[in-house]
Amino acid sequence: MPQSEQARLSLLSPTAGTVVDLKHVRDDVFASKKMGEGFAVTDTPGGAVVAPVAGTVIMVAKTKHAVGIETADGTQVLVHLGIDTVELDGAPFTLDVQRGDTVSAGQQIATMDTTTIAKAGKDATIVVVISNYAKTMSGISLVDGHVRAGEVAAEATPNLAGVVASRSEKTELTGFDALAADIIRLVGGKENVRSLTHCITRERFYLHDESKADDAAISELDGVLQVMRAGGQYQVVIGPDVEDVYDALIAQLGEQAAGGEVAADASAQKERPTSALGWAKHGFSELIGVITGSMIPVIGLLAAAGIIKGILSLLTTFEVITGDSQTYEIINAMSDAVFYFLPIFVGFTAARRLGADPVIVAIIGGVLTYPSILEMSEGEGARSIAGMSLNADFFGLPFHMASYSYSIFPIIVAAWLASRIEPWLKKVIPNMVRMIFVPLIEVVVVSLAILLVLGPVITFISTGIANGIQSVYDFSPTISGLIIGGFYQCLVIFGLHWAVIPLVAQDIAATGNSSLNAIISATMVAQGGAVLAVFVKTRREKIKGLSGPAAIAAFCGITEPAMYGVNLKYGRVFAMASIGGAAGGLLTGLFNVNMWGFTGSLIGFSSFINPEGLDFSFWGFLIASATALVVAFVLTYLFGFKDSDVDSGREVKKVRLGNREPVQR
Template identity: 60%
Template sequence: MAKMQTVTILTPVNGDVIPLKVVKDPVFSAGMMGLGFGVQPSDGQIVAPVTGKITMIAETKHAFGFTTPDNNLEVLVHLGIDTVDLKGAPFTVNVKTGDEVQAGDVIATMDLSAIEAANRQTTVVLAVTNSSDKLDSLDVTEGTAQAGQVVASGRLNANTFNAKRQGKLPQAGKYDQLATDIIENVGGVENINSLIHCITRLRFYLKDESKANDDVIANMKGVIDVAKAGGQYQVVIGPAVTDVYDAVIKQIGPELSNDSETAKAVAETAAAANKPTTAWGKVKYGFSSLIGVITGSMIPVIGLLAASGILKGVLALLTTFHVVATTDSTYVIISAMGDSVFYFLPIFVGFTAGKKLGADPVIMGIIGGVLTYPTLITMASGKTLSTFMGMAINGSFFGLPVHMASYTYSIFPMIAGAWLASKLEPWLKRVIPTVLRMIFVPLFEVVIISGAIILFLGPIITVLSTGLANAIVAIYNLSPAISGLIIGGFYQVLVIFGLHWAVIPIVANDIATTGHSYLNAIVSATMVAQGGAVLAIALKSKLANIQELAWPATISAFAGVTEPAMYGINLKYGRAFVTASIGAAVGGFLTGLMRVNMWGFTGSLIGFTSFVNPKGLDFSFWGFWIASIATIIVSFTLTWMFGFKDEDVQAVKTAPKKRHLGQTA
């Protein structure tokens, strides 16, 4: 077996060689630009790290690109961190694009003192930008080294090695000249704030669009057209957009890239290719997209929710059979273990929704912390100062009356907040100078998003849920059976959007004033239905990852916590949520028809003792079991037959990854 060829790379400057992972630039340290290393320079003389052609010199002289002739390695040397803003002042270049150089040749000098005086880091970074295609590994020798000394060696992968032996190496740097021409005609590096791309277009954020030469760019070979939209200067490339983007970033520097916004733009334009044109199609598409965001935001915490649901069920059994009392410290400790993930759910959902929608996840987590701040939670349940449109006014903000809602257990406000942040954040980054972004982007984002949720979104949800609650009471008074059918079928939909919270006070008031609640009995049937549906999936699926989630979700749903079943399985695969809702409608109908009553809060199967009349066992207990068994049979059977198949899992996995390269959006 032939031995794979080893390539060697020199250090481009005197100094201390350091691992790439400790370089203080996330683009390089995370390996986004490829394998490599950093150097803390002791002087400013820069040499070529490899023998080859200079394929790129950044307009601001802070970066050089090399291509080796024997194996087409593409090597980037980046002088300093965030030095693009210095517009070339600290650098002197001795070569030009197209020159052939030998490893060790002096190519430039950098003024270290000038860079430090500008409050920039002098670290020189070397990255093999096509290492993912070319190299199996790159071993770096750390420590003090002289410019031109071999400090790294890499092993060519089998494809590159064999292609070289056969004389079939692919062309390197194919888009470098196009990238150079585009940069020059959008006004140069100094006119670029940042660059992202979608599936067909380079999307520049320019400081002054009037400096761009539209006609010249549109007529370049490799460019389809030029467009301007949403504050972006868009260069339409087509299927090769990612290659051209990489070539441009290599020249202007990774500090002008934005990976999260690029990923978001790619996802949006890929989805737009499937966007329907009919009114009903648009409604279905919008709802499907919303469900995708909701389930995607919840998936990372589903396991925790399932575990907490099971723990809450165990605690319910312990209190039901008087093993522990609600006043015991044991109860308080176990309750904290079971409730914490729900109490602080906005923090977790804020983080995951931020990642899903392209907002800063840490900032969104902090906003979730604002909504669950203990003083605000106390305000939400505190004294009512006045009422407005059925809302309790329980606070003020600079004299403005405020309805403070409780956001524990809620997810929709945080998802809406993450969507708003995904729109606000790029704008803030464009208008706030780079040196101020670290402080002022989080400051404005936390204030604006938190304020929008507390002052606007929360009250809107409260008004809607209060109206729904009044309608539910009216329907129940008209006909318990019909109300059971309607509430059973749609209650878990209300849970998704946080509109169910107005129902909880009605249940609490019923139990406080009469000692029982017919309405809570119907809600209990919806929990059983979610459990019956996910039980069918647990038994039917042959996929280990589905079974691993479905079984705990089943236990959790029957223990009264439906979030793992709903967000982790049923809602994610669509039809299963519908079949579960049909089962819930049947269970709700029977519960209302038989006038099943409930004397406690804990529902689902774990809460069977809540259906025991304290004055003596009556038909409510047996009615609960009849309705629950019927609910399980209907939801289980419909889900088994129509609600789920293993092929749905693969369909959900591949749907977000579709790329329609012919789309010119």
């Protein structure tokens, strides 16, 4: 059918008023059309609000200020009642529909009280947006001027190919699109998906009802390594193709599903604990979730910086450059910047995870790393408390100014504090001055809270924990290496490794090295050695297709494809890998191997080069890694795997302890 003959989608005005282009709306998200194309209705009288299109209600906000409708052709239309009215907790609105209802165009779906909205200082403009406009439409035209409720306010021209592609009944999909369609169908359909995010190897779904998901069927899909349920998430382990599959999933679910850690359907509530033990588990799960969400985006940067540091050490060791040259300073800045300004980066990611303004918290991170603040932390005070020198004062009040450059935990606490005071500030500060006074008050209050009180306490505690771990290692590096090497990857299964990784990162940032990280590296090599043995021994093409890339990934520092694709699935393989990790860890401790970078496994060889000159840590790393690899490989080849295991391969038990498992360490 020619474009001119295509049936256009008529969008009815949800209320009487004046139709205006979205660019005139006093909200940056709608005005920039990031949410999609559509129109707004101003001068609204209040009263009944009608559906702009016919379809199924797919979203109803808990605060009653928004309703989402999907048409039969897959076009998704959002009706947003007022600007910033989410802060009114539903007071001005009465909804006449709920999720799953079928509505006709012009049917009443809500009632809006504009008097209440005006008294609260809010804007009663109603916004209608086609949220998947870029995919399903090729143009839109608006009615000029005043309309009545239920009259046509705009007409959108469908992009026929996009509409067909957006329908749930896809029949000719291939590659990642086909895999995404199968996953969506097997988790209970897109109506069962609240939101979706991903880490380095897995898709992390928030589902309305996890019981609708077919674990066995999803696990059998080509391209899926494993299925996990942890921390309120339904996790589908994909491996290196995770980003491509994520893009395909979002293309079919719609952009509204890309909700990160927040459910797309705000009306869905997590089950709350009812006992002290339940609250303890909930608190631990949330803590791990915050650490995970804060660290995931910077892990790659830390790894890259560690490799650059190692290369810089090689260049100076072999006298390619000198430590006082400008070339050295430039490369050193590349390797050190992410560590030096870590509070800024982690502040941004932690705020995004906790719901605070990321830019404001990043600025607070900038306060903590400001040059004069760092200079102040190097001073000595006349008095001390609990070993902390009172080296600064604020209006005559003495306090301990810690060094926050290279730190992690103080800024995470700052992000949490910001997430608590920011909503309150937005409620009490009028719209017209909010843009200035919210960041003003937030930066001042949170910065002072961290600098004067919370920061020194957190620094004292985190330093004590790190020193405690180091003391255990110093008591017997060999025994510590044996135990940690044998059991560390067990922590990864439950997500408990995220309690260790920030300590390792902070240890490297603060002291320049980490012996604990060296042991962890050996466990990664062992997982790779075990899955490599499976690759060599198996005659089954599918297992070779899984184990070969998984071995490469493990030697590059990502053990998840190996663990969930093969090793844990065929139980003895993981046991042999753990024995290899114990052997490698034992030698790492025996040789007192140290590590100056964050990147482990074989790809991280440069992390074991001492910046002051090549020493035995590098050779100890090679010996320990070779031992871990050989022991895991030989034991797996002889005792850990045979092709008949594939027929009786067991599923990995679904753990519920912990929260999220991004980069495997």
